Amino acid sequence: NAGVTQTPKFRVLKTGQSMTLLCAQDMNHEYMYWYRQDPGMGLRLIHYSVGEGTTAKGEVPDGYNVSRLKKQNFLLGLESAAPSQTSVYFCASSPTGINYEQYFGPGTRLTVT
Amino acid sequence: KNEVEQSPQNLTAQEGEFITINCSYSVGISALHWLQQHPGGGIVSLFMLSSGKKKHGRLIATINIQEKHSSLHITASHPRDSAVYICAVAWSNDMRFGAGTRLTVKP
Numbered sequence A: 001n002a003g004v005t006q007t008p009k010f011r012v013l014k015t016g017q018s019m020t021l022l023c024a025q026d027m028n029h030e031y032m033y034w035y036r037q038d039p040g041m042g043l044r045l046i047h048y049s050v051g052e053g054t055t056a057k058g059e060v061p062d063g064y065n066v067s068r069l070k071k072q073n074f075l076l077g078l079e080s081a082a083p084s085q086t087s088v089y090f091c092a093s094s095p096t097g098i099n100y101e102q103y104f105g106p107g108t109r110l111t112v113t
Numbered sequence B: 001k002n003e004v005e006q007s008p009q010n011l012t013a014q015e016g017e018f019i020t021i022n023c024s025y026s027v028g029i030s031a032l033h034w035l036q037q038h039p040g041g042g043i044v045s046l047f048m049l050s051s052g053k054k055k056h057g058r059l060i061a062t063i064n065i066q067e068k069h070s071s072l073h074i075t076a077s078h079p080r081d082s083a084v085y086i087c088a089v090a091w092s093n094d095m096r097f098g099a100g101t102r103l104t105v106k107p
Helices: none
Strands: A002-005 A010-013 A017-025 A032-036 A042-049 A065-067 A071-079 A087-096 A108-112 B004-006 B008-012 B019-023 B032-035 B043-049 B052-058 B059-064 B069-074 B083-089 B094-097 B100-106
Touching: A002 A087, A017 A032, A017 A065, A017 A087, A017 A108, A032 A071, A042 A065, A042 A071, A042 B083, A042 B094, A065 B069, A071 A087, B004 B083, B008 B019, B008 B094, B019 B032, B043 B052, B043 B059, B043 B069, B069 B083
Parallel strands: A010 A108, B008 B100
Antiparallel strands: A002 A017, A017 A071, A032 A042, A032 A087, A065 A071, A087 A108, B004 B019, B019 B069, B032 B043, B032 B083, B052 B059, B059 B069, B083 B094, B083 B100
């Protein structure tokens, strides 16, 4: 089992460009999450999904969109990247809800210039 | 105001020492998580607590719901324990994280 994988691992974007980060899990988990991690601020929840076809906003959703068309995949989109979105992005999954252990992907380091 | 406060921010210990990392929170929660972030960046879940105490190997986590406080203890610390330890609190479908405690264990 690969667990949780993220694509790409690194990316540099210019301001205004768009991109999609892909998260995939092979554990048949219902819940999936996107977080960002910034120095000194800790992890913050961007969006989450409680099952295929569902998405919901987290603490810092502005500037991001998500989709969960298949149970194993959770996509995070940046329609018009801004320097403030420079961060490390982590995806995670859990079997059921927020009260259960989460399994994290390796992270994607995104720089917006 | 941050809902989750960790202390200390940085901690240096000698191999073999007993380590305590503290986490205080200000909201009602359904669960508290302790995570470990390795120097390479990977994040691993250590514990999920809703009450009492849990132990896994040399790691012990406790929570006092009334005092809104949790501690992570490491017994007989080892250089391989060097990492950032992160506390996170969960309620409904929301989750808030502390800024982390950077632990360095010297041989």
